[in-house]
Amino acid sequence: MLIKTFSYTSLFLSFLLVMTGCKDEDYALPVPKSELQNDAIKRTLGPNLVGLDxxxxxAMAILPEKGKIVSAQVEASIAGATGTxxxxxxxxxxxxxxxxGVEVAAPSTTTGATSSVTFNRDTSAATLRYFYxxxxxxRGxxxxxxxxxxxxxxxxxxxxMGPYTITNMDMKLDMVATDAAACYISIEDMAIYTAAExxxxxxxxxxxxxxxTPTGLTFNHALVSPAADPQYLPGVTLPAGVNRSTKVNKVWNLRDFHLARLQYGVYIDDVDFQELNLEGAPNFAINVRAEAGVWAETADGRYRAYIYVNKVNNGAKNATISMKRYTMP
Structure with a gap:
């Protein structure tokens, strides 16, 4: 009991010493800097794909009594595409x-790698957006x-700001595949073709x-390699020469933000394709559902892709798909 009392007393005294040493300092408002200042942040997340922004x-600011902002510009190390x-x-x-948004300048002009604006309102502080x-x-x-x-x-x-790496991936959004119509998918072209095409x-x-929808079997929407066992292509007569065997691996809940455009902050990047291992994967995927997808590798190993299923329509027998494709070195 004495040991316990001594321990509690020692602890209390230590607490008092700590509290004594943590005396609040008098607070003073920070003095603003008088010179022109600036800062920048990157707003977009995820990998940087060709064609995207x-x-x-x-942000820039100066004390009003010191002056006004007259111009701003951004110079990129590589000139941006149209839309910068x-x-x-x-x-x-x-x-x-x-x-x-409050208009403070004339619309920007872009010459080569430089985009600039000239202010036409008395402004001492502004935050402008830049889209590259x-x-x-x-690429790369x-x-x-x-x-x-x-x-x-x-x-x-x-x-x-930077440097920022630009990926080697390509992307194609919202392609509609329809059973017995435009149903032949090319990863190389990132396109869906009819039988004649x-x-x-x-x-x-x-x-x-x-x-x-065969009796006793869950088949529904499917992505099947032309060289797959015919049981996975019931009622399909392949055009002459269409016979490639593509490796396919079905995955759930991989909602890449670029492809899905939903709230999930998940991104597929170059490294995911580089490290992808489809050894032993089948050449068919049946019962594919909305908000799911498949990893795929072409027969010649030249391309790898992630095909995301945005939505399916059982009545119309179609599916809307989006694709990220990576060209292997």
């Missing part, structure tokens, strides 16, 4: 959490950005889409 928010621009509105978030449309020239490379601003008192600032391009057909 990389979005930034660029610097927003001429400054954004803030209102009480409802909505982004509200990733060009084909950037890295791209960097230099943000800069100038004020009426002659000051200038700059802020570097498949006959003209037999070496490019990797999968056949079909919908079946």
């Amino acid at each position: 990389i979005e930034f928010a660029y 621009y610097l927003e001429h509105r400054s954004y803030y978030t209102n009480g409802s959490g909505e982004d509200v 449309r990733i060009p084909e020239e950037a 490379k890295t791209v960097s950005f230099t943000f800069s601003a100038k004020s009426s008192n002659g000051e200038s600032v700059s802020y570097a 498949a006959a003209a391009n037999p070496g490019k057909i990797d999968l056949v889409y079909l919908h079946r």
Whole structure:
């Protein structure tokens, strides 16, 4: 009992010493810097695909009594594709959490790798959005950005962002495959062909889409290799020369954000294709469902793909699919 009392007393005294040593310091409002300042953040997440945008928010500010902002620009290390621009509105978030834009400059001009705006309203603080449309020239490379601003008192600032890696993947969204119609899928072309089109391009057909409801068997929507056992292609007469064997692995709940465009923050990147192992995988996938998908590898090993099923329609016997494709080195 004495040991316990001593222990509690020692602990209490130690607590008092700690509390004594944690005396609050007097708080003082921070003094704002007088010079022109800037900052930037990258707003988009996930891998950077050719054809998509990389979005930034660029903030700049100066004390009103020191001057106004007169211009801002962004220079990319690789010129962006058509659709690259610097927003001429400054954004803030209102009480409802909505982004509200206020026009502060003339619409931006993009010359080569540089997008710029000239302010036409007295502005001492602004946050502009910058959208960089990733060009084909950037595929597999890295791209960097230099943000800069100038004020009426002659000051200038700059802020570097990057480098950011651009993936080697390609992407195609919302292709509709229909049983006994446009049902022949080419991973190389990222397209769906009719029987006549498949006959003209037999070496490019990797999968056949079909919908079946046989008694006693769960088949439904399926993605089947032309070389699969005929039992997985009931009622299908393949066009001449369509005979490739494509490896397929069915997966659930892999809702890639780019393909699904849902709330799930999951992204398939180049490394996923590089490390993909389909050794021993079958050449068919039956009972494929919406918000699921398949990994696939072409017969020649040249392409790997993830095919996501956005939605299915049992009555119309069709499925809307989206695809990410990776060309193997």
